[in-house]
Every structure is written in structure tokens, then in C-alpha cells.
Amino acid sequence: MTVKSLKSALSSAAVLALGALALTACQPGTNGAAAGTSPSTAASAPASAPASGGSGVTPVSAPSSPSANHGGGGTGGTTGGSGGSGGGDATSDSYAYKHPCSPQQLSIHVTTRAGAPSQRVIAVRNSGARSCGLSYYPLVSLDKSQAPDGATAVKPLVPGGLGGPPAFPVYAGRTAYAVIDLDPSGATSGTVAGINELNVLADGDHMPNADTLNFPLGSGALVLKPKLGLYESSVADAVSSMQSANTQL
Template identity: 40%
Template sequence: MRIHPSRAAALATAVGFVLALTGCGGGTDGDLKAPTAGTGTSAASGTPAASGTASATPTAAGPSGTGDPAGAAGPTPTGPDGNGKATYSADATTEDAYAYTHPCSASNLTVKVTSPQGFPATVRVVTVTNNGSTTCGLDFHPAVGFSAKGSALGIQATPPEGLGGAPAHPVRPGATTYAAVDLNPSGGGGPVADEINILADPSHMPNADGVSLPLATTGTVAKPRVGLYHFTARDSFDTL
């Protein structure tokens, strides 16, 4: 799989984002409606910062470029999953292809972190829900980092290598996508984190759009990894 230059740049940008995570145990560790003013967390300080939003004006045009979505035929791949099919309804803004040129706005997203049953104790799952009325695009994975007692640990989860494919990961209106995070894949020693910081789309969102979520139980962080966005937690876990 070849690496798109834009993806490589996005990953380089994500490295600069210092975030925060922790915990284990079942159920939901934390959730937060992604930033309106005064919510979100600055990567450097771990303290609340004003959020920004990235929006785009919807346009209705099918792949044929005619501006008539109903006249287009055939499937459209769905980001890293590659399992979506475009129906080309009357409103093209809800189709997957629309996301390729329309990044998600942080103000339209709800971000949560859970400790789902059936996964290793070191695994958390980030969920991102699109509350907007149009399909929007995310990067292949979130940027994820960790902190303890309000101080950043300076450790960032590493994504899979060799990324490539569609220009964005589409999330349709009302849909939720998942990204698995393993705090300590090898079981090694490291600092204990009590918070996770998440930037849903490091390619298009400023650090101020990151959210900081407490975890129900603290956990040791050592060489953490983050999986690709997928539409099930298990599929994302399989990419770690």
C-alpha cells in the first residue's frame, strides 16, 4: 500500500499534538461534545482552550461532474474501510464522496472513550459521532496522547504504517466511527495516565479542537498504539 503525500504530512502534523489518556475497566470512561467555545484541550498545557471549527459550503455534484448526482452510477469506496456504497440520492451531501472534500467540523462531533468488554484490559475505544446534517471526512485515525494529574506525559499513540487509499474516512449524518487505542501492547513499564486527549482529525483541526477525557481507572502507558477509524470497534482493533 503506497503512502499518499497528504497522509504523510498529516501524520507528521499529528506527532506535534500531545494528548492524554488512562484507565481500564468496563463501560464508558468519558465523553464530551466536541468543542464549542471553552471546551477542548490544548496539547501543550492540558488546560481548556477555545475551539475552532472547520466548515465548508455543501455542493451537490455527482462523480460525473455534471452536478446531477442522480445520473451517476456505481459504488464509491468508503475511506480506509472500502465497504461503503453510494446510492446517489437526491441529496449528494449525504454520500461518501462528499466527505472527500468536506472535512468534519469539530462542533458537529461528539467524542467519547470506552473500555469495551471482550478486548484486552489495556485497550480503550474512541468513538466519534457525526451530529451534522451532511457527510464529513476524518483523517485515517485520531491523534491520541496521555496525561496524568493535568500534566502531559509527552507520549503519543503510534498509528499503523503504510497508510493510503481514499482521501478521507467518511462519516455519514448520525453515524459513529471507532478507533481502538492500546495503552500498553507489550505490558512494559511506564508512567500511569489518568486522562486521554483526542484530536479527531489531525489533518484539518487545530490543537484547540482536541478534547480531554478522564478515564475511570488509571493505566500504565508504554509504546501505545492507535488503530484506523472503522465502523466497528473490532475492525479498528484488528489494525493495531
């Protein structure tokens, strides 16, 4: 072979080798990434979570517990037990001690105790939205309805040895009871004649006399050395308290 033929053959071989190399560079590699691309950047990155306040979904905050609001500003209405529109103040002793009951938030009823005709149950209901405080017992007197000056009024004995306030808390929607026995001895002679009215002031420590309510006893009521108990949460406890009355009002 001549020198010229040898050079021609070598040039053709070089061209074929370069072509093969170029084709190999354009094909996918064994690691699945395109040529010149790192495998770690070839995979799709997950979408980042939206920032709060952005166009994505914002997590919803849990509502505050109703019992967390112990302050004022609640709406009116009757509540019972715990909670209610008064929040924690509806059943709070400390709130009651600082907030005496007003006549406007109370309803008062007097009934004859079943099986005890000489006894009257004084029921004082807190119809407000928050607890409030009452004195230890209602301010009570027995009188003739036609005697406006109170000169003939009879006042009951009450339990003695009481401390100062705070006295009796009554929760929102709850009732305080006090029991008076008009004639604890059951005597039919020596009774005060003409007594036919029971006068009740729910809280003698904070309410003016003008808020006194009058309840008829009916004709023939026998009154002799009456006894009045403290406010209690049940009629049975109020009866027990009345029986321990030993101090004259």
C-alpha cells in the same frame, strides 16, 4: 270531352303531383339525416379536451424524487443511511472528501472495550445532515492531567504506509471507531507512571489543537508502548487495525 275540360283535368293532376312532392321533401330520409344535411355532420362531435391552463382539469405533475437534489441548502438534523435532509450528500464519499468534519457536527465518546481492560474505544459520531471527512485516525496522546505542557505525553504507534488524503468518510448519523491499546504487551512493570488522561483530537489534519478533548483513564491505568488503529466502521475492524500499528507518531 271538350278541350276546356281536358285542360282543367290536367291542371288538377299537376297540382296534386306538386303537393305530393313537397310533402315528401319535408319527411326524414332513409339515412336518418334531415333533408339537406350531410350524415357525417349530423352526429354530435365529442367535446375537445381542455387545453393546459384552461378552465378544465389540469394533469398533476409527479413530484421530483428526493434523491435528485444533491446540492446544498438542506436543513440541519441527524440523518441515517441514504437520503435524509442532506439528500445524496448524507452518504456521499466524494462530498465527504471535499468537506472535512467540523467539531460542531461531531460527538466523541471514549469507553473501555468489553473484555479488554487495556483498550479504549474512541467513537466519533457525525450528528450533521451530510457526510464529512476525517483524517485516517484521531490525533491521540496519553498524559498526566496535571502536566499542562505535554512534556510527559506518550504517543502511540499507528499503522504505517498510508497515502495522502482523502482519508475516512463518515456518513450523516453514522459513527467512526478507533481503538487504542494502552498496554498491548500486558506488562505490569516498566509502564509509564502517573498517566491518567487520554487526549483526543478527532481530525489532526484539519482541526486546531484547541479542539482536543480530554478523557480520564482512571487511576492505576498501565501505559506501555500503546498502539492506535485507523478509523473503521466497526469496533472489530478497528481492533484489527490497531494490532497492525507499527509506526511512531
